[in-house]
Amino acid sequence: MNGSLDLLLIPVLPFAGFLLNGLLGRGLPKWLVGTIALLAPLASFAVVLRAALAVWGIGSTTPALPYVETCPIPWIDTGTLHIDFSFVLDQLSLVMLLIVTGVGFLIHIYSVGYMGEEEGYWRFFAYLNLFLFFMTVLVLGGNALLMFVGWEGVGLASYLLIGFWLHKKSAADAGYKAFIVNRIGDFGFLIGLFLLLANFGTLTFAEIASKLEANPGWQGGALTAIALCLLVGAAGKSAQLPLYVWLPDAMEGPTPVSALIHAATMVTAGVYMIVRTHFLFDRSPFALAVVAIVGAATALFAATIGLVQTDIKRVLAYSTVSQLGYMFLGCGVAAYSAAIFHLVTHAFFKALLFLSAGSVIHAMGGEQDMRKMGGLRKSLPVTFWCMTAAVLAIGGFFPFAGFFSKDAILYAAFLHGTGGKVLWFVGFVTALLTSFYMFRLWYLTFLGEPRSEAPHHHATPASMWSVCVILALLSIFGGWIGFGDGLGRLGAFLSPVTGIRAAETGAGNLELYLSIAAVAMAALGWWIADRLYRQRPQRPAELAASLVGPYRVLSNKYYVDEFYRATFVKPLMGISTYVLDWMVDKALLGGGVWVLAGIAKFFGAILQRWQSGNLRSYAGWLAAGAAAVLLFILLPWSSLLATWFGIHLNWGGH
């Protein structure tokens, strides 16, 4: 052991898997494709685990964090720009890596069962490995540009995986939409990078942090601008208002993809990015307030849409958007470790929710409409119990994982000044809605009587349910990492990165009261769902009928897509086609060369004649050209020029 943690291997191994399966996978047998695809993230996870053990003092050497590995050859080094391939392991990236490679590996296992019968099996796993590669680069990147590599790369993997079923038009459209909306976010990210370069002259996180540390007086101004630009990027990737529209559509992709990319890992990149660059946000109360407001608003907004969705995956998609809103809220009140805590527990229970939903869909032969489900408890007992654990966890019931992390965020919000009380209240109400729509899903899917004749109940393979069981255990006990006084274990572990804030170490009974209130809210949500969907199953339809207006607005998702289409897409296409293409390019610029076109016609007639001719005429033309050049050379130019340019000189020379 030379003390190296081989961070480079963490992204490189999945990339090797991608290359192997991507280039050769078509010709390989399925078992080999599956093995390659599984070994890559497993090996990567092993490297992460080894690093984690070393960090926790189990191992031959304990590296000092942050631990940096830099490639001796820089990536970009020209002019004033110098960007290294440098990977940084600190407490934050370690936690993220454990989630990304750990949950990632579990979902790979699940996918072997889930995608077993698909054509293009190799392609699916190649893309999954590619995703892991980019995601680990995103997490490990020691400078903002390397993070941007992963950032755009996971967007690409997401695009490819959403559009995995090539001939499904809705999927291709969804993939396209995801990429474009993410690019709008990336635009903000890029401007943020430019601002960083303009103001700090570097994109390396550590250098920016130390420059800020050395200048405690720097507040607001450019830092607000940087933070807000980065927030635009984060809002795109983490599906926050107003850029959340791509995530629900992304559910067109295979379910394991929804679990891994559109729930557990990629969409949390925005949260990770804010925490990673928190030293910038810390200097701008305004930007932090915007983060908190965006988060709280998204949490509530998405939860209301989630109330009336009938597609099981769409409910989960909106719940993801809503939970990401919680994380943003946590970031916005500077409770970074609480946000990461929720990110971790959310990764467990949301992956579990999606994978359980996947088992349900698998069993129902592809059906995703909850109105056609029901009574699946008996045929899918393991899935049912896993789903129950996940629902309790996301609902925030004690002692499931979600309870602790959501509580930490709400508590921090409550302590955050007067505005914080409002934010807390929004989060508090959202908790009620969350609990309601999750139990609605639970009742509709598993309880009651079957509402349709499922074509045939597929048995769930062991590779699928065993993964669900592991995630269920994590959803139940995962909150353990947040136990402990003050910041909790995770908070204390992360504190070298996120810093310690006095507010978080506040104590007393307040936290207890708030927790009790939150659980009461969740219980209320459960009770309402129970009333509506178990005791009086005809009641929801009546309610919808009596509240036509609000119901229609919600089920049409506030008409946001329609609004964007009318205000951005249509005008852009209209202006491009009618104003720019027809009026400017064809009429104005085209008209400008109209005179040329007239001459062209004349020459065209001549050329047409040549065209019909044989080789000799072309050769003749060439020869004539050559003769002209020769003549040109041999003429007594110097004397001619003097007279010619005497005139020219007077014309221009003053």
Added chain:
Amino acid sequence: MDSLNASIVTLILLLPIAGAIAVTLLPDRGKTPCWTALITTLVTFGFTLHLPAYFAMGASGFQFEINRPWIENPAIFYHVGVDGLSLWLVVLTGLLAPVGVLASWRAIHERRKVYYSLFLVQQTAMFGVFVSLDLFLYYGFWELSLVPMAILISMYGRRNGPKAAVKFFLFTFIPSAPLLVAILWLYARTGSFDFATLQGAIASGSLPTGALRWSALAFLAAFAVKVPVFPLHGWLADTFSEAPVALAMVVAGKLGLYSMLRFHVGLFPAQARALAPLLIALGAIGILYGACLALAQRDFWRLVAFAAVSHFGLIVLGIYGLTTTGWNGAIYQILNQGVFESAIFVLLGALHLRYSTSQIGHYGGLAGRLPQTATLFVIASLAMIGLPMLNGFIGEFLVLSSTFTGVSRAWAVWGTVGVILSAAYMLWLVQRIFYGTESELVVSRPATDLGFAESIAVWPLAVLMLVMGLAPWLWMRAIEAGPNPLEWRNALALQPVAPHGALQVSATAEGPR
């Protein structure tokens, strides 16, 4: 191999001509002209690789220089050489030649002798433009590069070749006349066509400024049309629609952009500096204008043409920003553009060959049938839209970031919007052609995936996109040793445009940095 250094440039110039003669002399039987051209271009490419292998990377100035009197009066010299600016352009031209031959392998099946001989003449002309250090020589090659192009467009056009050829010819020939006049005027004043001599004379300030301004403008106009820079792009879409793939991929961009760098900014730094604000604006406008028009197109050749206008806008922005980073980024982007655009062209050409249409709406769902085409097309599109790790990103980022930090924040932000739009049009194209249900056309005309010639033409380009995206230093080492715009800017005692103060950190007197 060191002994080659003295004659390598001449060899590179002569080989394609020799190949052209061989094509003409050998019988037009079967694939003979194709093979002759392929071997010629491959050997030439091999010779161009000699340049980077023996190039003293850190050294500035010209290397592999040859300077021999050719004609005494007027004093025309056979003066050629390569520096950091032209080195990779020569190699790129060498690389794209066999790619072009392979792309033509199936597409061109009549009058092969004419086609390949003119194609090879065109290669010599392009090499000549990049290596000439005597303005007269340069002008000769410049004109020579137009002639075979126009003939080939006219002969091998898809529907309306002659019309496109005439349009191309007029657009590019007419501005060449003032260019010639300006060159001759310079000669009349200095008695020399030599690049360095002229550079010195212009820098010394002994020439009348008014006339200098006009001649700089004449140079610029010829180059701007050839690139083309918005709003002079009228010829591009028709040319792309009609030109054979192998020529369309070289007709625009690098010749004009290189000439701008070398002979506009390089010869007339003061005049270029004065016009820079205009060109920066045109470049930036071109980025969005081209992108918006690409969105509106229904024909893939036209779409690619406007995408190219958008990319050229970015490069022009980088050139006239006159910062070291932006300048290097612009040069790098010229190379990148040559690589990914060629790949796109070969692939679209393969589609056109199979389905005989360029109407995007007729396509659909091809990914299942032509997986290799789809894969390569997606990779090239991603490089084009600037996905990090592929080459397009490096150039784009260098240009936009340096514009932001050193030139103009407003134009940089404006240009960055192109990032969103480029993804919108390219992925829309991918979507319409490769995803979704199979269209009627696709079902009715069973086609095979890329043939050997096509895939061997595109795969190296795909690999190159990745390598250039990951290890730009391999190329940058030489590029950095080329001319540096800052020298001129400082020599002109002009300060870089100060960033606007709107976003300065408020609490400090001077702000960070």
